[in-house]
Amino acid sequence: MVKKLTALLLLMISLLTSFSARATYDITPTAKSAVMIDGESGALLYGKNPHEKLGMASTTKIMTGILAIEYGNLNDVYTVPSAGEWVEGSSIYLNPNEKITLETLLYGLLLKSGNDAAVAIANQISGSEKAFVKLMNDKAAELGLINTHFENPHGLYAENHYTTAYELATLAAYAMKNPIFAQIVNTSQYKEKAPEDRDGRIINNANKLISMFAEADGVKPGFTPETGRTLVGSASKDGVRVITVTLNCPDDWTEHKAMFDYAFNNFERKTVLKKGDSVGTYRVKNGNYNEVGVVIDRDISVLVNKNVENKYKIEMESELLTAPVMEGQALGNAKICFEDGTFCEVKLVARSDVPVREKNFFKVIGQLFLALFGME
Numbered sequence: 001m002v003k004k005l006t007a008l009l010l011l012m013i014s015l016l017t018s019f020s021a022r023a024t025y026d027i028t029p030t031a032k033s034a035v036m037i038d039g040e041s042g043a044l045l046y047g048k049n050p051h052e053k054l055g056m057a058s059t060t061k062i063m064t065g066i067l068a069i070e071y072g073n074l075n076d077v078y079t080v081p082s083a084g085e086w087v088e089g090s091s092i093y094l095n096p097n098e099k100i101t102l103e104t105l106l107y108g109l110l111l112k113s114g115n116d117a118a119v120a121i122a123n124q125i126s127g128s129e130k131a132f133v134k135l136m137n138d139k140a141a142e143l144g145l146i147n148t149h150f151e152n153p154h155g156l157y158a159e160n161h162y163t164t165a166y167e168l169a170t171l172a173a174y175a176m177k178n179p180i181f182a183q184i185v186n187t188s189q190y191k192e193k194a195p196e197d198r199d200g201r202i203i204n205n206a207n208k209l210i211s212m213f214a215e216a217d218g219v220k221p222g223f224t225p226e227t228g229r230t231l232v233g234s235a236s237k238d239g240v241r242v243i244t245v246t247l248n249c250p251d252d253w254t255e256h257k258a259m260f261d262y263a264f265n266n267f268e269r270k271t272v273l274k275k276g277d278s279v280g281t282y283r284v285k286n287g288n289y290n291e292v293g294v295v296i297d298r299d300i301s302v303l304v305n306k307n308v309e310n311k312y313k314i315e316m317e318s319e320l321l322t323a324p325v326m327e328g329q330a331l332g333n334a335k336i337c338f339e340d341g342t343f344c345e346v347k348l349v350a351r352s353d354v355p356v357r358e359k360n361f362f363k364v365i366g367q368l369f370l371a372l373f374g375m376e
Contacts, residue, residue: 026048027046027255027258027259027262028048028246028249028255028258028259029251029255030249030250030251030252030255031048031246031247031248031249031252031255032049032052032054032228032247032248032249033048033049033050033052033054033164033165033245033246033247033248034046034047034048034049034050034165034244034245034246034247034249034255034259035047035048035050035165035166035169035244035245036169036242036243036244036245036259036262036263037166037169037170037173037242037243038241038242038243038302038303038344039173039176039234039236039241039242039243040173040241040269040301040302041300041301041302041303041344042170042173042344042345043302043303043338043344044166045242045263045267045303046259046262047165047166048165049165050164050165050166051147051164051165051166052164052165052247053147053162053163053164054162054163054164054165054227054247054248055157055161055162055224055226055227055228055230055247055248056155056161056162056163056168056222056227056230056247057155057157057222057223057224057227057228057229057230058090058113058115058154058155058220058221058222058223058224058230059155059163059168059219059220059221059222059230059231059232059245060118060150060152060153060154060155060161060222061109061110061113061118061153061154061155061220061222062110062168062171062172062175062219062220062232063136063139063140063150063153063171063175064109064118064121064122064132064136064153064154065106065109065110065121065175065181065184066139066171066174066175066178066181067125067132067135067136067139068102068105068106068109068121068124068125069106069178069180069181070178071125071135072102072121072124072125073102074101074102074103074106074180075101075102075103076101076102076124077099077100077101077102077195078099078100078101078102078105078120078124079097079098079099080094080095080096080097080098080099080100080120081096081097082096082097083096085116085117085119085120085123086116087115087116087118087119087154087156088115088156089115089154089156090112090113090114090115091114091115091116092105092108092112092114092116092117092201092203093116094114094116094117094120098196098198099194099195099196100120100192100194100195101192101193101195102121102124104190104192104194104201104203105117105120105121105124106121106184107184107187107190107192107203108201108203109121110181110184110185110220111184111185111187111190111203111204111205111206111207112203112204112205112206113206113220113221113222115154115155115156118152118153118154118155119153119154121153122153129152129153132153133150133151133152133153136150136153137149137150140167140171143170143171143174144170145163145167145170145171146167147162147163147164147167148162148163148164148167148168148171149161149162149163155222155224156224157224157225157226157227165245165246165247166245168232168245168247169232169243169244169245172218172219172220172232172234172243172245173243175219176218176219176234176241176243182217182218185205185207185217185218185219185220185234186210186217186218187205188204188205188210188211189202189203189204189205190202190203191203206221207219207220207221207233208221208253209231209233209235209253209256209257212253212257213235213256213257213260215235215236215237215260215264216233216234216235216260217234217235217236218232218233218234219232219233219234219243220232221252227247227248228247228248228249228250229246229248229249229250229252230245230246230247230248230249230252231244231245231246231249231252231253231256232244232245233245233256233259233260235260235263235264237264238264238268239269240263240264240267240268240269240303242259242260242263242267242303244256244259244260263303266305266306266307267303267304267305267306268303268304268306269301269302269303269304270301270302270303270304271299271300271301272300272301272302272304272312272336273296273299273300273336273346274296274299274300275295275296275297275298275299276295276296276351277295277296278293278294278295278351279294279295279296279314279316279334279348280293280294280314280316281293281294282294282318282319282320282321282331282350283318283319283320283321284320284321284322284323284325284354285320285321285322285323286322286323286356286357287321287322287323287324287325287354287355287356287357288323288354288355288356288357288358289354292321292325292350292351292352292354293350293351293352294316294331294348294349294350294351295348295349295350295351296346296347296348296349297328297330297346297347297348297349298347300336300344300346302336302344311338312336312337312338313336313337314334314335314336314337314346315334315335315337316332316333316334316335316348317332319331319332321354323354323355323356323357324353324354324355324356325350325353325354326350326353327350327351327352327353328349328350329349329350330347330348330349331348331349331350332347332348333345333346333347333348334346334348
C-alpha cells in the first residue's frame with residue numbers, strides 16, 4: 001500500500017539549452033482567453049487567462065468527433081429519422097430517411113460544423129443525445145478536464161456548457177494523436193460516396209488556418225453570439241507541433257497565425273530526460289532495503305526556447321511504499337516545473353525489486369511459543 005506524505009522532493013536540474021514558455025508580449029491582444037501548448041507533452045508555451053471558464057461554441061465538436069471515431073465505425077450507415085435531424089445553426093442538411101455513413105457525418109461535423117451531423121452522431125453512437133452527452137463528460141473526466149462541462153454535442157449556447165482555453169487545447173492535442181481525426185481536420189474538401197442512389201455531398205473545410213498557414217493542419221472554429229468567436233488551431237513543422245486556442249477573440253485567424261510564427265521562430269524540440277534517468281528515491285517499509293530508486297519510464301522531450309537559458313526542477317510527492325516492490329512498478333507522477341511556471345507531467349517507476357524482508361527464524365519460533373503458552 002502506498003502512503004502519500006505531504007513533503008515534496010525537489011530536484012534542481014540545469015539546462016544548457018532553455019525552455020521559456022511564455023512570450024514577453026501579448027500575442028493575442030483581442031482574445032479574452034488564449035493558450036499555446038506543446039502538442040506532444042502538453043506543456044504550456046503561452047497563456048492569457050488560460051484557466052478561465054468560457055463558452056466553447058462549435059469547438060465542442062472536437063469531443064463529439066473523437067468519441068465518434070473511438071466508439072463507431074466509419075463505414076456504418078445511419079438512416080436519418082423521418083422527423084429529420086433538424087437543429088438550428090450550421091447544417092449539412094440531412095434529409096428524412098436518407099442513408100449516410102458515419103464517415104460523412106464526421107466530415108460534415110468537423111469541416112462544415114454541421115449541428116445536424118452532431119445530433120445524428122450522438123444518436124448513432126449512444127442512442128440519444130442525453131446518453132452521448134454523458135459519454136462526453138465521462139471522457140472529459142478521464143482526460144482530467146476538471147473545468148469542462150458539456151450540455152450538448154454541437155456547442156449551441158447553454159449556461160452550463162463551458163471549458164477553459166488550456167483544457168480545450170489539451171483535448172485537441174489528445175484528438176490530434178488519433179490519425180483518423182488528424183486526417184479529417186486537415187482535409188480541404190471532402191466528396192461523399194453516398195451509400196444510396198443520390199448525389200454525394202461536397203463538404204469544404206471552414207477552418208481558414210489550413211489555407212492561411214502552410215504548416216497548419218487543424219483543428220476547428222466556432223461561433224455563437226453569446227460566446228463570440230472561438231478557434232482551435234494546430235500546426236506542425238520540423239518535429240514541432242503546437243496547439244493553439246482562443247476564446248472570445250474577434251481577430252482569431254490573425255492571432256493564431258501570430259502564435260504559430262512565434263512558436264516556429266523560437267522553439268525546438270529537445271530531450272530533457274531519458275528513460276531510466278534517476279529522480280530520487282522512495283522509502284520502503286518491510287523490505288530487504290529501506291528505499292528504492294525512482295526513474296523516468298520513457299524519454300521526455302519538450303519544446304525549448306532557443307534564445308533563453310533556463311532551469312527546471314522535478315517535483316514529486318514523497319512516498320512511503322510497502323514491500324514487495326517490483327522493478328518497473330508504476331509509482332505515480334511527477335512534474336517538470338520550469339522557471340516561468342510552465343510544466344509537463346512525467347510517470348515514475350521503480351528502478352529495482354525490493355522483496356519483503358525475511359523474518360528471523362528464531363524470532364518467529366519465539367513469537368509462536370509465546371502465542372501457544374501465553375508466557376511473557
